[in-house]
Amino acid sequence: MTGILVVVDPFSSGTVFARRAKELHGMRSVAVVTSDSLPAALTAHYAPDDFIGEVRFTTAEETARRVESLCGGRPDAVICGSEPGVEAYDALASHWGLRPNTGPSQVRRDKFLMQERLREAGIRHIRQHRAPDTEDAVAWCAGSGLREFVVKPVKSFATDGVFFCSGPEEVRAACERLFARSDFSGRPITDVLVQERVMGPEFVVDSVSLDGAHFVVDMFQYTKENVDGNPVYRAMTSVEPAEHPGIVAYVEQALTALGIGNGPAHSELVLTADGPVLIETGARMHGGQGPSLVDASSTHSLIDLALASRVAPDDFLRRTEVRPSLRRGVVECFLFAPVTGVVTANRVRAMCRDLDSYLYDTCDQVPGDRVDRTTDLITSYGRVVLANADPEALAQDTATVLDLDRRGAFIDVRPVG
Template sequence: MRTSAVKSVLFVGGKRTEALEAARNSGLQVIYVGPKTDMTARHHELVDAAFLFPEFSPELALRAAIALRELIPFDIAYTAGDLYLETAARINHELGLKSNPLRTVSAVNDKALMRDILRDTGVHQVASAKIRNRLDLEEFVTSNGFPLILKPTRGSASEDVRIISDATELADVAAGLESAGNASSDSAAPWVAEEFLEGREFSVETHSAAGEHQILAVTEKFKTESFVEIGHVVPARITAEEHTMLTDETKAVLTALGVEEGPAHTELILTAKGPGLVETHTRPGGDAIVELIRIVAGYDIHEMTFSWLSGERADVSHKPLAGGAAIWFLTAEQGRVTAAGGETEARTSEGVQFASLSAAVGDVISEVRSSADRHGEALAVGEDADSALRNAREAVARFLVEVEPLNPAGDPVQG
């Protein structure tokens, strides 16, 4: 049980309401602070009080939270959104509220800081370096060779992650760094370089309570060549030995970073030398992974979180609903959409629980560079992981998206 039970929670931002509903179901008072654009009719139904502002500002959110606590006391600030994690942690830190330490949350949002903290610990070491300019990048290549991964230090949703495979690609990327302007040695590094980890990718979903990390599921992940996630399946198709390696490494990472409580989503690649950490997050997994776990493992991550915070047992579980569950995303061809449809066919496909197409006639589809560039999804169940994955992919194949190619000026290409 948690030593200090929570009776009131301040939610920081977020358009989704599942966590708010779980807090309500646990009998907690719900207060909300965030941008007006995140607020929906369902939010209004769930919250007891709200402070809204036109655009999100971490400083404004902190000041608002401090002022609100004088009027409506709350016991913890919480969020499930990447954009707001560090702000919620800073509110807890400034007000002395029990939660994951600010340095822990900062580390999972700053990939360079995370590597610094994990260096010389018992976790699998991944070569990395802060990249401020061309020289930093060239020095990393000299020490570690090709290929390498370059990613924004504080990036999310797989945006701007790139692989550099040879000297030509290095020269192109380095030129881009120079044109953007070199950061000084005293400033925060905007990029981090990491050794390329070769192998299958997974995520381990956990819930922590008083520093003990409970494994909820291992998710198998699928990505494009530009590292954008296009599918997930639970359970991961791995051996018992691989499961142990992945989960043991995850627990070691969370302990080394100082994660004390709440959900975490840890991404790893299973290499020939064992699991290597990609990144971790002190929040539930996105892309409906929460739903996949609920269906297959019987754990509702939001319910577990607020059960723990309210002073109850965290290891609540329910009867699994299927042997496998998967979600698959549509990545359409580039161009202007001339026809779109097939939602009814996708939704009535075998095992489908949910299907949605976001592409519409007139939309311009660009290169898939982040999760925001996907244009449809289908979540399906099956008797096992293979059948669930097949059902989800077949449902997405039923979407119809036709495009006309565009030239660099944005005009249709003449045939």
């Protein structure tokens, strides 16, 4: 086909959509950008040359008018490129009638409203409270009867501003830190979300939907570590979706409740003793390296399915006639910088490339480059991606990479004040 694709906030993994739409479907693309204050870690790989033009989002009506003026008429499809664009994407899809999602868009972005929607739908959810100030948050925690809490911005993503807290006083400290800053999208934090901390292994499930029918493409299990009370990703390991039918069924229920009937979604959940419970769902494709990991390990491409659901439904239905399975296991290892400073030596590639499972890494720092102390997903200074059809070899190589990183063998950093 030929035509025009609108990509809303084409950042993170969403940078691939314009090029892939041209390669597979002969489409040209227009970028719609919602903010000029998004962090460089999110926007670093944005490629303006992949687009025939860029439009700044204001209102759905005005933005649509400017897009139509730019491309000579109504576009043929619209897709969300990254988390900050979810609500603008919803508004434009509804304005043009291009397979929009249903129900209020806020429940797909606001984590408090997301859990409330699950509660209203009778789906397993998390006890929570939305606090306008620190004292209100502490009072709710003290009266909740709970011991463990999660505190975060109501529109958090990429683990930004997420704190694990034991007791009201740790909640107080987390709230004071959050209310003094802006969230990852650059908006001042005016209220915080306080939730019960649910326990169990954590999974991520990527899905793509078409006209209300959901297709789970892949599944990963997270390993996280605490850094100053923040949960920070340490590894992400592929899992066979067919081995967890209960998780698949729960995610499909949650997607329906949240009105995500068209396009990709990225759901994070905890498998508790009582069954899976949703942490949050993003109405967009898995960010970062996630889609590349799926392509490297699965029978199905998350990128191509996400795109097909928006621009080529017949192709989507053909591709989803067969359920996905793993061709080989894959692990993404997240590397931690112990301090903020200047790199004086980088040995990541030299120490990892001879591992049987080594696929690639993202660690291109050279002496003189600056890295930040790792406190969340964004400040991880790089990834080592491993892939192997032999589970034991993959597990051994994963342990080797993480051990080397914990011992500080990969990089030398000269601290700066």
